[in-house]
Amino acid sequence: MEMLAIAEKEHDESRQGEAFSPFTNDPNQYQRKFYIESYGCAMNFADSEVVASILNSEGFGATRNVEEADLVLLNTCSIREKAEQTVRKRLTEFKTLKRSRPGMLIGMLGCMAERLKSKLLEEEKLVDMVVGPDAYRSLPSLISQADTGQKAVNVLLSREETYADISPVRMDDNGVCAFVSIMRGCNNMCSFCVVPFTRGRERSRDAYSVVAEAEALFAQGYREVTLLGQNVDSYYWVDEKQDTIVTFANLLEKVAQISPLLRVRFSTSHPKDITDEVLHTIARYENICNYIHLPVQSGSTRILQLMNRTYTREWYIAKVNRIREILPDCSISTDIIAGFCTETEEDHQDTYTLMEYCKYDLAYMYFYSERPGTLAERRYTDDVPEEVKKRRLQEIIALHRIHSLESMQRDVNKTFKVLIEGNSKKSDQHWYGRTDHNKVVIFPKEQYKVGKGGYVTVYIDSCTAGTLFGTVQSVL
Template identity: 45%
Template sequence: MRSNLIKYPQFLRNFKRYQSTSVNLLKDDKETHQKEKNKRKLPDGPNLNHFLVNNLNSKKIFSKPKENVPYVKDVDFGSNRKVFFDVYGCQMNVNDTEIVWSILKSNNFVKTDVLEEADVVLIMTCSIRDSAEERIWGRLDYLRGIRNKRIKIGNRDMKVGILGCMAERLKEKVLEKDKTVDIIAGPDSYKDLPRMLALTENNQTAVNVLLSLEETYADITPVRLNEDSVTAFVSIMRGCDNMCTYCIVPFTRGRERSRPVKSILNEVKYLSDRGVKEITLLGQNVNSYRDVSNASEIFIPNTTPTHLAKGFKTVYKSKIGGLRFADLLERVSSVNPELRIRFTSPHPKDFPDEVLHMIREKSNICKNLHLPAQSGNTNVLERMRRGYTREIYLELVEHIREILPDVALSSDFICGFCGETDEEFDDTLSLIERVRYNNAYLFPYSMREKTTAHRRYEDNVPEKIKLNRLQKMVSLYRNIAETLNRQKVGELQLILIEGHSKRSKNQFQGRNDSNVKVIIPAGEIPVGDSNYLTDIKPGDYIVVQINDSSSQTLKGIPLYHTTLQDFHLKYKYVYPKCHDDYIKWHGGYLN
């Protein structure tokens, strides 16, 4: 009896739980029945797909209303203040400066080429090596002197801004060390410059170094610093995901993001219509371009993973979908067949066959590839986290030369990286000798704060040894380049005239397909096969017979004016389009 009394309360609790569950089930059944009854009363109407299709067709999907900011309406940030640009570093910095100038020009700033006249001096900086940053510190000392003189004689104060990579990397140090600086703006904050410059009028220091996951400046049309130039840079992507242990770029430029292809094509057409004859596509890892901005691809995604060159690997997972670099090359090269196309700076891993075949097919894409090796030793490459071995790199070189027999190769090399032994450095020399580059950019290692190498390794190769190794690399490369250039004597080459030679107004300089400088005398030459003579001028395609060479330049005799397409039809072997892999890729994706 006692045990039954103990169990009875448990029975009551179970029975109450059962009652509660039953009531809820009955309630759910009634609600479900009512929903079905109401559904039967409703006529068939538009579903989600209906709205998506209509929105895509009207091109209004994801449209963002123009923001109304009353407190900045009709504000004249520039007031005709004169701005002077001081540019250091890579081609990307030149392009960034053109973006900045476009932004400031639209806000009533005026550009000056005379430093002493400037109300604002903006220094576009580089942080890739310590020597680049030391030049900036020296420049700031010089500007401080000019500024103090202007203040003494009662002239308007001169504002100084640090832009770009050094601004992002050393913002605190710049503010602490140099009181000359009024503005610090990172690579993703250039649209904020008019507001920041307005703040400096009240003697405030303005800082914005936030990195963005989205900013590509696709909505900004750069204003070229030299509008007479027949060559131009077009930025197609920003940032880098490779995370090489020695490199500061991911920390100063942020993650990879690609500019929409439509924006790129619009800029290329704009430049072509204004007489530009050569475009260089720019990016920190230019051939990893992947545009995922197309609205239709959000709903009909391309599930193809990113292709890498055989044997290469990455620190990140394979990326899915989007328009790739080969697609972009095909579209850019089709804007104008007379527009020559280059690109820099690529990574060797991002040269799959579809890219190589596209370069082969298009006569206006230069057969000049940059393949940054950085080292010729597998152990050093592993410490650098490059994603390949010496053997894999050499296999890629051989494969490229099979597809592009006349290709001219260039490369980057670093000597004296953390722990590099004499034997490991010898592998770099042997790689340079084996590949035989037409051009090379050679540097001693410079450790950068924030990088993986700074956290993980010791910069233990003495500076004297680094410089000695650098001299060995330079000497070897120049001997090879001199030999390669000497082999060009007697050849007919097509060059694009860029302007007068720096040494003489009686000479012009241009570049051939391999990106080697060619010097020719000025004067009148025939147009094609005709007897009509006309002067050589910038922007002309000239057929030249090479008659002299050095390690850096070629010299030639100008024969006649031509077009890019006529030259290739007349002199160059036209590669067939029937390669199975190319047809499979071209037909399967672009169409």
């Protein structure tokens, strides 16, 4: 899985974050209340919306107030050690709260479930139930089991489960942008990654259900969907009705054809799998955003081989060149890991020079955090000192900030189509939106009669390394 998290940006107005709390318009209509927090990637946030739908059908209504919840759930992430530390801290806080609410149940969902189930259930007694990513349908029976005082566990992985028939409950969002999961699991065995072990093998959701969900969202007023998968480019579904194979390029086109007013994004692409067919599909449709997340992880071919990324530095650069050939105006972002096992200063410089070549518009940067159960943990020694990892990471971040500022500065004195997503976090007199290059734009509301979900053209007059600022030129 490619890591999706908060970018190194000066000003981030997006809905991504470590945790969120869903709610319903009238939680009092339900017999019991639940509270959920999600950590990590966008897939976890999408999964929480599936969980909310299942719980709603069982008489649970969501609440923002954890102190009134009968059921508290943490949807967990195992990508980085910090996320696990945060989850443990929250579980300890919830255990303290439970002393004043004896009937309250605490559950852990998601990627930490399999690895830590025994420790959290039996040794530390922090949770009442543990539910893996493929076992959310069993939540009602697990809750009933936990209600009797038994420890409830289901972390079985599935080769078929896609939750395609469950309509997610959209929670704590802006009513404009939504995630649509198109596949689950991952077949890539990147040595640093736990996802193949926590989310299982790759399986694609049927195309009809994906398009139907996107159509329903558009009818409800949403104006942007992001198609989600650990590796969307390997989407592969057999349409037995038509006796055809639906590739990711085919699916992308089907969603784009719903309406020219519906923006379409996708995440994440594995460099080895993104095809010219996908690039040409983006070029054909104005409403498919000119933005591709293309994780490189390292600029060193030697390190890429240790990571089992299945491409070389030169191959990756050729792919970037191909994107820019077919989509000259495309914005490219990436993931980078500093300090992977055995990484030398020369390897680090290879990453540095690759960044100089690609000049990413956006980057998600981390230092290596060994995860239990991964191939890297079994095969390699985590031998780069933490202070060296952090120093290399800071050098990478500093270089990216230069590139990010340059990218933003190139947009000054230009006009862009912007989808309004809501109020700026810093001022309710300003709108927040994004260009199709995924760049944040802040601009005053002024007298224009347009609101969330509306499109405007914005003239950019200034910027920081993370945000564009401008004024409305016209309402579309």
